[in-house]
Amino acid sequence: MYRERASRLTGAVVWTNSPSTGGEGRVLPDGCMDLLWHEGRLLVAGPDTHAHLTGDRPGTWAGVRFRPGTAPALLGMPAHELRDRRVALSDLWPAADVRRMTARVNAADDPAHGLEDLALRRAAETPPPDPLLGLLVAALDAGRPVAATADELGLGVRRLHRRSLAAFGYGPKTLARILRMRRALALARAGVPLTETAARTGYADQAHLSREVRDLTGLPPGGLLAAHG
Template identity: 60%
Template sequence: MSVYEEHRSRLVPGAVLWRAAGAGGAAVLPDGCMDLLWADGRLLVAGPDTGPHRAGEVAGSAFAGLRLAPGTAPALLGVPARELRDRRVDLADLWPGPEVRRLAERIASYGDPCAALEQLALARAALSGPPDPLAAEVAARLGAGEPVAAVAAAVGLGERQLHRRSLDAFGYGPRTLGRVLRLQRALALARRGLPQAEVAHRAGYADQAHYTREVRALAGTTPGAYAAASAANSETPQPSGSRTTA
């Protein structure tokens, strides 16, 4: 049986710590986040997703993760998010191998891999500096449902400039990020048991058909199937790095 739990990080702003036992068959859905993962002694990074990923694609039976808010991981990792889009990558492919081996040994001896990942992120942030504040504003505005043109104007960029900055910060352009964050708004409403038509309206879709098309495109399922799966199993494993599964 799969077990999953998560809680907000008290030390890394906007981050979530999670742990899971058992890979299960759940699909990890896009949420705009990136994760630093500990999987049976390996350190990996889960990049930003554009569609569903099977949770079991990362081999292992015990997982811990630090889910980093949209736009915050690239400064920490030293890699543009677009290079990690839809990928699960060994940290040793991004950082020097000897350094990653030392970190893995330290985490293995720590006792609590979640707390160790949190400390790793803090230490790295002290060296790399803070994430781009523009990314946080862009994510917040898109998450609130603002149109891309309005977001670009609010942050003082042309739409092409915003697109380029978004690729590096989020892994995809602002329109895709807006769709992903709107999906997350909708799925949160669906988990509350709201009717599909109300979910579509409150999440910002043109109509229920638009909502259904977007859930199919981004989550690989239907709103009805997602609602049924959520009702049947509210504690699903997420070893690949997203808070929402189906």
């Protein structure tokens, strides 16, 4: 069973997932990065450019999902170095520090609470997120074109691309594709017909929407909605 709640860390989400049976899962790209706990280990999920297929073993996972663009400062590593990867936290930070953090999380009454406390402590030790990144995400999520967004933010397109690689793991056009797909899936799950969903989210037509969803998730919209509800 999957559950999530808003974190005490601004913009973040705390979640747990305890599948009752085996079976491959599908994590859709969302522009975010996660700090993970699984079977007593701490890991980091980098930004995905396509659906991440999980293993088929049941087991409890917990995570803190950071809003787009905020995790790299907390981790001390540009997002593009973690793109489409799941890595042990000990590969990024000193092993002795990670052992202490892992012991603290494992000793918590709930690993999700322990992870959240770890994220809060880390956030208190690092500068606040660049507000420009939040403006960029908001503009792209509203469907603003990349070039127009760069002008509005006072950045050239190339400079915006470099900053996006470090903050999100990929360029602003990829981020815009992912955010648009998320908007479309939210409408479709709410019962909006796919033809209308495509029109409302800026796709040329339903076929264009279907191609984009399949490219980013590996499934057509109908199959994806059936699998994820």
